[in-house]
Amino acid sequence: MPYAPGTRCSDPSCGDFAVDHGKCLKHRRKAWENPSQHTLQIDPAREREWRKLVKAKTNGMCAWCAKPGAVCDHIVPVGEGGALYDPANGQYLCTDHDRDKTTTDLARMSAKRRSNVNFRR
Incomplete structure (x- = not known):
C-alpha cells in the first residue's frame, strides 16, 4: 500500500514539508523557547546551596538506609506544593531509594490526576 503524501508546513508563508x-524544521517550536514556570523559578546558586545543606543533614549518607547517598530529593514534590529551596523539604538518598520514591510519587500523582478528571456525559 502506498504512503500518504507528506503535509505542508502550517505556516502560511512556507511551502516546506511538515x-x-x-x-517544518524552520518553523517548529524550539524546546527552550517557552520554559515552564518551574524552570523560570530555578536559581542555580540557590539550588547549589540547597543541595549542599541537604547533603550535610545526613553527612552524605542516604536518609533511608545510611548507605552513601547520591541524590538530593524533595520530600514533598515541588509539583505537589513542596518548598523548592527549603532544606527541611530535602533528603539525601541513594540511587535505589531515589528510584523507589520517584516511582511511588509518580504513581500517586498519576492516580490523583485520574481521579480529578471531569467526564462529560
Missing part, C-alpha cells in the same frame, strides 16, 4: 506537529 516534520513536527504540522511545522
Whole structure:
C-alpha cells in the first residue's frame, strides 16, 4: 500500500514539508523557547546551596538506609506544593531509594490526576 503524501508546513508563508506537529524544521517550536514556570523559578546558586545543606543533614549518607547517598530529593514534590529551596523539604538518598520514591510519587500523582478528571456525559 502506498504512503500518504507528506503535509505542508502550517505556516502560511512556507511551502516546506511538515516534520513536527504540522511545522517544518524552520518553523517548529524550539524546546527552550517557552520554559515552564518551574524552570523560570530555578536559581542555580540557590539550588547549589540547597543541595549542599541537604547533603550535610545526613553527612552524605542516604536518609533511608545510611548507605552513601547520591541524590538530593524533595520530600514533598515541588509539583505537589513542596518548598523548592527549603532544606527541611530535602533528603539525601541513594540511587535505589531515589528510584523507589520517584516511582511511588509518580504513581500517586498519576492516580490523583485520574481521579480529578471531569467526564462529560
